[in-house]
Amino acid sequence: MKFLKASNEDGFTLIEMLIVLLIISVLILITIPNVTRHFESINEKGCSALVQMVQGQVEAYKIDFKTTPTIQDLVDNEYLNDDKTSCPNGDEIVIQSDGSVSVK
Numbered sequence: 001m002k003f004l005k006a007s008n009e010d011g012f013t014l015i016e017m018l019i020v021l022l023i024i025s026v027l028i029l030i031t032i033p034n035v036t037r038h039f040e041s042i043n044e045k046g047c048s049a050l051v052q053m054v055q056g057q058v059e060a061y062k063i064d065f066k067t068t069p070t071i072q073d074l075v076d077n078e079y080l081n082d083d084k085t086s087c088p089n090g091d092e093i094v095i096q097s098d099g100s101v102s103v104k
Contacts (some may be wrong), residue, residue: 001087010038047087047089047103049089050093051087051093054084054095054101055100056059061077065077068099071095078090091103091104
């Protein structure tokens with residue numbers, strides 16, 4: 001009777017799995033700091049774009065009502081939604097007496 005010997009076993013060895021886990025860990029350690037830096041940049045750009053949009057709504061309100069609005073005036077007259085009165089990072093948007101829009 002002949003015994004068949006498996007010459008080619010399928011699967012990974014423990015060393016191969018550890019090498020793969022090491023490579024994945026290194027990649028994660030490299031990417032996480034880069035991703036957090038990009039979130040800061042995205043928030044800054046989003047806030048800048050929101051300020052420009054509110055400035056446009058202030059100008060439209062001034063044309064319609066011949067007066068400088070407050071943020072609440074813009075919300076009440078549906079020039080802005082309630083969620084557009086502050087930046088994504090939490091900074092409040094304010095309208096100066098001359099109609100210019102800035103971040104507090």
